[in-house]
Amino acid sequence: MSSSLPGWKELPMGGVAFRPSTDIKTGEWRLGFRPVVKEEKCVGCAMCVVLCPDMAMGLGEEGKAQVNYDYCKGCGICARECPYGAIEMVPE
Amino acid sequence: MARVEQRRIGMMGDEAVAYAIKQVEPDVVAAYPITPQTIIVERFSDYVADGLVRTEFVAIESEHSALSACVGAAAAGARAFTATASQGLALMWEILYIASSMRLPIVMVIVNRALSAPINIHCDHSDAMGARDSGWIQLFCENCQEAYDTAIQAWRIAEHPDVQLPVMVCLDGFVVSHTLEDIEVLPDEVVKEFVGERPLVRVMGHEGEVPYRLDPTGREPLSMGTFAMYDLYFEYKRQQEEAMRAALKVIEEVGREYGELTGRYYGLIDQYKLEDAEVAIVGLGSSMGTAKDAADELRDEGIRAGVLRIRSFRPFPTETVREALKGVKTVAVMDRALSFGGPAGPLMMDMATVFYGLKEGPTMLNYIYGLGGRDISTDDFKAVAQDALRAAEEGVEGLPVKFVGVRE
Known part of the structure; x- marks a missing residue:
């Protein structure tokens, strides 16, 4: 296996997390489509922020929806649920 | 103390x-x-x-x-x-x-x-x-x-x-x-x-060294029960070993x-009259008390019998057992469980491994006994020891696994 991973003598016992889970960029698993925010339509209601199962949606400085592509898996829930049609799934 | x-x-x-x-x-x-x-x-x-x-x-x-x-x-x-x-x-x-x-x-x-x-x-x-x-x-x-x-x-x-x-x-x-x-x-x-x-104990968690426990205050955070794939799982198993x-x-x-x-000393095994024993009965639990009585009676009859009770079954004290049975001619391994279809009872498989690959080792036979609470007597243990001695003289025919106290 990869020599960059710790050996059994180095690893903390019991399978505890030895680095933050945010180190794993789950956005790499995204297949096919990614959500893109149409800022002119977004009212900043934050419905997408609440509904995103990966906490990959936030509100930017302008109060508009913002996608963190590091963790977005492209499920499309945000686009489907946005009451204003402000999120579009775009082929990658 | x-x-x-x-x-x-x-x-x-x-x-x-x-x-x-x-x-x-x-x-x-x-x-x-x-x-x-x-x-x-x-x-x-x-x-x-x-x-x-x-x-x-x-x-x-x-x-x-x-x-x-x-x-x-x-x-x-x-x-x-x-x-x-x-x-x-x-x-x-x-x-x-x-x-x-x-x-x-x-x-x-x-x-x-x-x-x-x-x-x-x-x-x-x-x-x-x-x-x-x-x-x-x-x-x-x-x-x-x-x-x-x-x-x-x-x-x-x-x-x-x-x-x-x-x-x-x-x-x-x-x-x-x-x-x-x-x-x-x-x-x-x-x-x-x-x-x-x-x-x-202290471990390195994702935010530095912390005590090994979940901390609801979050001051010393630790995540347990995580996910490990083919790149990490094996290492954790090696640690357990x-x-x-x-x-x-x-x-x-x-x-x-x-x-x-x-004044009561316990270790990995319990040895009874093994020093000069020609036959040893090996097993687990309470019936080894009966086996010790049987060993006494056998000695009265001129047979040098001893008992090795395994106290620590996991981890299995391989080297300690090997050392304790040095010089013993024949060993009767008592299993109070079956490994259906296996080569022998579970304790016998471990005992055979203890001596595997060595140039010299004792004759070894396996006796399955006591399932579902069936009693085993001193006479049963004496017969087992004598059977094991006979096998050492005459050789073992077929599978070295026998049943004690089951009706044919």
Whole structure:
């Protein structure tokens, strides 16, 4: 296996997390489509922020929806649920 | 430590364990309260009801949940205890692996009883053998005194920084669990001092070094029960194996320290008249007491017999056993469980491995006995020893596995 991973003598016992889970960029698993925010339509209601199962949606400085592509898996829930049609799934 | 004055009390095995656990006073006892539960938990719940312990007692809906509750408590840094038998242990199976892999030093007493079907409540070792590879330390006791002593020692073994594994203390159903014996008990404060507080080892978590427990305040965060694929899982299993090997030494150390306190010394094995023995009976649990009587009678008849009782079945003391049986001509390995379709009983497979590949080793035969609580007598053990001696002279024909006490 990869020599960059710790050996059994180095690893903390019991399978505890030895680095933050945010180190794993789950956005790499995204297949096919990614959500893109149409800022002119977004009212900043934050419905997408609440509904995103990966906490990959936030509100930017302008109060508009913002996608963190590091963790977005492209499920499309945000686009489907946005009451204003402000999120579009775009082929990658 | 100096020898301590002890009291003698008449107790059966279950009560002796409950008494020991009362003295240890763990933070949490979670147990399923009805059959196949034993009197251990019933007595302990009396102590709780009478206000003699501060333990949080959780009467729970199944053994699967009982051990799950212990996992949660131990993960939070508490001392957790449970007890079960036969079907109850079988129902715990999934959580057994989780407790050991999460390196939680839970102590559980197993009253060894047969597995269904047919329904049978009496002694054999099938239940513990089903848990053999689950990563738990398994210590088998011969009598009520040893059950009491081991229920105290188990905490020190489990919680040792080099070990951090759960311990199963095994005692024979009815033969030990329900048999009254005069046993010596330590004063409460001596037990308290011997077990001390649970020491929390320190590990590197995702935000630096922290004590090994879940911290609800988040000041010392630790995530347990994570995900590990083919790139990490194997390393964790290798660590568990190392902890088992370390336990060999710790079991002996704790036994020695306890011996200085009580005069009762326990190690990985118990040797009886093996020094000059030509035939050795090897086995687990209470029937080895009967085997010792048989060895005495055989010696009166001019046969040099001895007994090797395995106390620590997991970790298995391979080198200690090899050394103890040096010079023995023939060995009768007693299994109180079957490995259906296997080459021999579970203990025999380990014993054969002890001598595998060596140029010289004893003749070895396997005797399956006592399933579902069938008694074994001194005469049975004498016949077994003589059969093993005969095999050493005449050679073994066919499979070296025989049944003792089953009707043809």
